[in-house]
Amino acid sequence: MRDSTALPGTPCAVPRAGDPPMHRLEVRVSDRTPFAAGTFDTIGPLARASFPHRHTFHEIVHVTAGTGTHVVDLARWEIRPPHLGLVLPGQLHHWxxxxxxxxxxxxxxxxxxLDHPGDRDLLRRLGERPWLSLDGPAHARTGRLxxxxxxxxxxGADGFETVLRSLLHVLLVRAARLPGPDTAPAPGAPPPGRTAADAVAAEFARLLARTGSDGLPVRAYADRLGVSPGYLTEAVRAATGRTPGALLREARTREAQRLLARTELSIRQIAARTGFSDPAYFCRFFRRETGTSPGAFRKHHDRRAPSLEPAAPPA
Known part of the structure; x- marks a missing residue:
């Protein structure tokens, strides 16, 4: 799915019930080059999508105006232009x-x-600080590119693919040079540092963004990182002031809230999707974390999109 494309007007890839939509890259019929560029208006309404979704492609945005919040995985970025932002394939994001x-x-x-295989490494590095505030000169240079x-x-003149690859390469190299104080504020992300504990906390943050709603225990994350649960707890607490368990509960709660508000899955299905085998225990967990029941939350936050996430039969 990472490199999938579609002709203009093709519906989004159909997700599993309850999963966020997966957007593919629309390509022109004439050349099918896996690339597109434009303004927020010309790219289309999905460029400003307010519902959580994933991409099969990379997205770079140069934000020149607006207010609100850009949400990528568990990180929330305030929009105070100008910014340069990056969304990697598979990341969950919305405006x-x-x-x-x-x-x-x-x-x-x-x-x-193809022409610049090293750009994959630049993208990986930029993905660690995907929301950059630009000063005047950097904003002007980025705008020109x-x-x-x-x-x-x-x-679309002759040789345009080569020119596009070259310009994109320059954009990535220059973006990688930018100072990066805007490190991801996702729960679990540590401040800049070079200690082993900082590295463990940073890797935990990356795992949390991908699997935090799966219901895995802290020990499972410690095993993946090759450390003891106690060491993981100390490292994450030092970096964030919070425990891994608290961050995992928060991630599960957020995913449950998204499913309740955005889908027609039953409570039982949402419980299973967020790692609970017992729906009654899920309801107690949700009330403890949010102060309300799943049913009451859905009633007051119903923003379902049945055209994108099909209804499920009653449990």
């Missing part, structure tokens, strides 16, 4: 309460990085 959002968008799959990418893609 929350966005107003006046404007700028440029570049979309591409791994298959587009994004404008060239949009113009070259729009014209």
């Amino acid at each position: 929350e309460d966005a107003r006046g959002l404007d700028g440029s968008v570049v979309l591409f799959t791994d298959a587009f990085l 994004m404008a060239e990418l949009v113009e070259e893609y729009g014209h």
